[in-house]
Amino acid sequence: MKFHRNLSEAVVAALQQIFFEQRYADKALEQILQSNKRWGARDRAFIAETTYDIVRWWRMLSEVTGKAPASEADVWAILGAWLHLEGHELPAWSEFEALNLAAIDKKRSQISHNPAVEESVPDWLYELGQQEVGERWNKELHALNLQAEVVLRVNTIKTTRDQLQKQLDAEGYETLALREYPDALQLVQRQNVFKSAAFKEGMFEVQDANSQLVAAYMDVKPGMRVIDACAGAGGKTLHIAALMENKGKIIAMDTEAWKLSNLKQRARRAGVSSIEPRVIESQKTIKRLAASADRLLLDVPCSGMGVLKRNPDSKWKLSADFISSIQVTQQEILQKYSKMLKPDGVMVYSTCSILPSENRKQVDAFLASEAGKDFTLLKDDNLMPAISGYDGFYMAQLKRKA
Structure with a gap:
């Protein structure tokens, strides 16, 4: 996979807003994505999904890079560690020159004994979960670190689930009907459904299945x-x-x-x-x-x-x-x-x-x-x-x- 520098710069800028300026991730990304109208759907998806995944694993990534990020250079190191651990070859950029990949791999293997670091949460939050949820906590925490599925709720005032599924399929959005959720369709692939004619016509809302x-x-x-x-x-x-x-x-x-x-x-x-x-x-x-x-x-x-x-x-x-x-x-x-x-x-x-x-x-x-x-x-x-x-x-x- 080839990484474009301007997309990586956007990820670093978003992360700085989230962690150094204490902005909410969705608001930071909204501003970043509006800053360049030439980015296509794939570019925008890369920026958003990479940013969210690094936010998700921020503590673990900080641990393997060996420092608490406090500068733009540190955030570039975090991005480099994430790319490496995801199995990508690092681009030959100056920001990645000082990264010791062997040391990152060694530290990654050493943190498995600490579930708070392994699952990337603050110590106090891990301890609270243990106290409240008990033996199920580690399983629940692991599940909470997975990427959320995109689920639609069919607006039954305007259509049925079968009709909406056919309409979305015709528009290029493949979905699965969820058996235990009568009004739900789940996207097979992550796509921007807000651009679909079906959304503009009020046929559905995006809403988690359990919600x-x-x-x-x-x-x-x-x-x-x-x-x-x-x-x-x-x-x-x-x-x-x-x-x-x-x-x-x-x-x-x-x-x-x-x-x-x-x-x-x-x-x-x-x-x-x-x-x-x-x-x-x-x-x-x-x-x-x-x-x-x-x-x-x-x-x-x-x-x-x-x-x-x-x-x-x-x-x-x-x-x-x-x-x-x-x-x-x-x-x-x-x-x-x-x-x-x-x-x-x-x-x-x-x-x-x-x-x-x-x-x-x-x-x-x-x-x-x-x-x-x-x-x-x-x-x-x-x-x-x-x-x-x-x-x-x-x-x-x-x-x-x-």
């Missing part, structure tokens, strides 16, 4: 009044609308107005008219909706410990303090937002985390509280990456007593 199970857990019916209280940009909101056949009303709430603005655009493309975006400006917004929802989704902010394969930079941005503080927020949301559910209604609490302290322990704490005394846990599920091959999620279905 698609959250809306299904709501057990919604057409005509219901549903509140999605932490809607964000609305991926699950749109799925709920499709499951309700665009009949009824969905109040999509969030504290960030710009996220709900994105949801409006997505809803228009999807042909969804049943969603009413509503910004949470204060607790009054919540109180006005007391006991009004047949179904309530609390897809709460979390550590993201189930989605590291698609957000590998969060390994380096997370902290123990953040995880503790987000757990306080999760319980506050359960305590306050649960009041929007009608008696005899069903609430789903969900996270994209695999940590019990964010999941079942939060539900148990809620049920033991005054606010949760009228609720019953019907069922819950842990969706684990090492078992399913997709993102990690937790879902709990609770019923409010009549």
Whole structure:
């Protein structure tokens, strides 16, 4: 494989933004990719996928190069080590001249005794995973270091899975229907599906397979009044609308107005008219909706410990303090937002985390509280990456007593 210098320079620039300027990987890459309109799809894919993979293995690569990267030259060394370990011949560039490939190979073989380095996570995060997940942690961590599959959710308001699969095939996108996920198609090859006519026509959204199970857990019916209280940009909101056949009303709430603005655009493309975006400006917004929802989704902010394969930079941005503080927020949301559910209604609490302290322990704490005394846990599920091959999620279905 021939490596073009300008593409490698783009990777190095993106890595410097992510690690030295503390920018999120997606934002850094967005800026880098917009800087050169002449790059084709293959060039852009190389920049993005190489950057994400190096971010994923940053600690291991730092270890084998023998230093904590602190300069542009160090980042070039990291890139060189990655190329070498991936089996590529290094280009004859000055940035790689000082690399000792034999020493890199030796150090790589020596780190297998340290799973935190081997799987490339901070020590504190490895120890937290051991405490919370137990003997399954190493398997889950390994699964979280694999590249995420590209999965589509069929918009059943506009098409069927079979029809969409045929349309995408005609456009040059080969997909697999996932048996256990009725609305899901998985790309056989990584491609930019956002350029497809099917996407522009609102036939699908890109959404992880396990993420698609959250809306299904709501057990919604057409005509219901549903509140999605932490809607964000609305991926699950749109799925709920499709499951309700665009009949009824969905109040999509969030504290960030710009996220709900994105949801409006997505809803228009999807042909969804049943969603009413509503910004949470204060607790009054919540109180006005007391006991009004047949179904309530609390897809709460979390550590993201189930989605590291698609957000590998969060390994380096997370902290123990953040995880503790987000757990306080999760319980506050359960305590306050649960009041929007009608008696005899069903609430789903969900996270994209695999940590019990964010999941079942939060539900148990809620049920033991005054606010949760009228609720019953019907069922819950842990969706684990090492078992399913997709993102990690937790879902709990609770019923409010009549």
